[in-house]
Amino acid sequence: MAQEFLPYALPEIGEAEIAEVVDTLRSGWVTTGPKARRFEQDFAAFLGDAEGLHAIAVNSATAGLHLALEALGIGPGDEVITTTHTFTATAEVVRYLGADVRLVDIDPATLNIDPAAVEAAITPRTKAILPVHYGGLAADMPRLLGIARRHGLKVVEDAAHALPTLCGGRLVGTLASDATVFSFYANKTITTGEGGMLVTRDAQLAQRARTMRLHGMNRDAFDRFTAKVPSWYYEVVAPGFKYNLTDIAAALGIHQLRRAHDFQRRREALAAHYDAALAGLPLILPPRPGAGDSHAWHIYAVRLAPGAGIERDRLIERLFEAGIGCSVHYIPLHLHPYWRERYALAAADFPHSQRAYETMVSLPLYTRMTPADVERVAAALRAALAAA
Numbered sequence: 001m002a003q004e005f006l007p008y009a010l011p012e013i014g015e016a017e018i019a020e021v022v023d024t025l026r027s028g029w030v031t032t033g034p035k036a037r038r039f040e041q042d043f044a045a046f047l048g049d050a051e052g053l054h055a056i057a058v059n060s061a062t063a064g065l066h067l068a069l070e071a072l073g074i075g076p077g078d079e080v081i082t083t084t085h086t087f088t089a090t091a092e093v094v095r096y097l098g099a100d101v102r103l104v105d106i107d108p109a110t111l112n113i114d115p116a117a118v119e120a121a122i123t124p125r126t127k128a129i130l131p132v133h134y135g136g137l138a139a140d141m142p143r144l145l146g147i148a149r150r151h152g153l154k155v156v157e158d159a160a161h162a163l164p165t166l167c168g169g170r171l172v173g174t175l176a177s178d179a180t181v182f183s184f185y186a187n188k189t190i191t192t193g194e195g196g197m198l199v200t201r202d203a204q205l206a207q208r209a210r211t212m213r214l215h216g217m218n219r220d221a222f223d224r225f226t227a228k229v230p231s232w233y234y235e236v237v238a239p240g241f242k243y244n245l246t247d248i249a250a251a252l253g254i255h256q257l258r259r260a261h262d263f264q265r266r267r268e269a270l271a272a273h274y275d276a277a278l279a280g281l282p283l284i285l286p287p288r289p290g291a292g293d294s295h296a297w298h299i300y301a302v303r304l305a306p307g308a309g310i311e312r313d314r315l316i317e318r319l320f321e322a323g324i325g326c327s328v329h330y331i332p333l334h335l336h337p338y339w340r341e342r343y344a345l346a347a348a349d350f351p352h353s354q355r356a357y358e359t360m361v362s363l364p365l366y367t368r369m370t371p372a373d374v375e376r377v378a379a380a381l382r383a384a385l386a387a388a
């Protein structure tokens with residue numbers, strides 16, 4: 001009898017999340033209000049700096065990245081350097097603002113942006129570096145921040161995979177960059193269905209992002225109904241966006257956040273189980289975090305070693321035949337028609353990302369998986385590689 005399909009990803013939503021959502025629905029306040037505010041406060045406290053950090057809840061990480069770059073004044077004529085080995089959201093926000101994207105290659109050991117490639121791509125138009133913590137392993141932030149300091153560049157971290165991730169003993173979100181953006185999309189390490197959080201120590205950046213998050217109005221709807229100034233009064237100071245997080249989503253986030261460390265430990269245990277079960281196969285296993293670092297394990301991507309004897313696409317077919325969902329992170333941006341054509345990009349310009357893409361498979365990794373699920377995936381991989 002065929003086994004049940006093992007999906008690539010599943011959220012873990014508990015009774016506390018469900019009860020909080022029901023409470024929100026009964027409260028009469030369903031859009032941005034007290035729970036979104038509490039989620040922001042809890043998030044800053046989670047990062048260990050409730051005083052110094054501004055946490056701004058938004059309806060996606062894409063929105064948060066857009067707001068951060070907008071607040072930093074990125075616009076036409078400017079360039080932002082980022083990795084080709086990411087999801088298109090990382091780069092598209094630069095184009096929203098009329099600025100240009102400079103894609104660079106990765107370090108094949110970590111799959112994170114290569115600091116040397118970043119430095120080589122700097123031009124007089126460069127304004128910012130936008131690193132991604134691929135899979136949940138921190139990019140080389142000490143070197144990237146050093147490059148930014150030397151060249152007078154801003155740094156915005158795409159931390160969509162990195163909750164929680166330690167970098168040199170400090171949580172991503174508390175480093176010396178200008179802003180850090182987390183995602184709570186359905187398959188991320190914690191979820192609000194759709195949602196994100198922009199974190200910054202820069203009070204001016206925070207104020208601009210709060211204003212632009214809601215139509216360029218100088219206060220949000222919650223303030224309007226609780227402050228002493230006339231409840232109907234607001235001023236529009238810019239053509240802003242509609243990026244606020246609802247209290248329904250924040251209700252989920254409040255409880256997901258409380259479980260973030262537990263989720264991380266369980267993902268880490270599953271990753272260690274994969275490492276042991278896959279040892280000896282012709283696979284390149286994911287890089288381990290260095291001293292002082294930790295891994296959020298959003299993605300567990302293996303790469304076929306030279307001589308593995310099977311094509312990546314065929315391997316994915318074999319896994320699907322065994323009832324196992326998997327994915328590829330990512331089809332590099334330089335291969336997508338929009339990016340390729342706009343910047344006349346060629347695969348040969350990104351040899352490490354290209355090689356990783358051609359050989360990689362992301363295996364199922366989520367908290368609802370059991371050790372037996374890991375064994376099942378490992379067995380299917382062993383069978384596919386043995387038959388190759």
Ligand SMILES: *Cc1c(COP(=O)(O)O)cnc(C)c1O
Binds near residue numbers: 061183184196
């Ligand atoms: C998921 C993801 C995003 C976008 O997050 P949303 O919350 O869906 O907007 C951005 N960058 C990376 C690397 C992602 O994986």
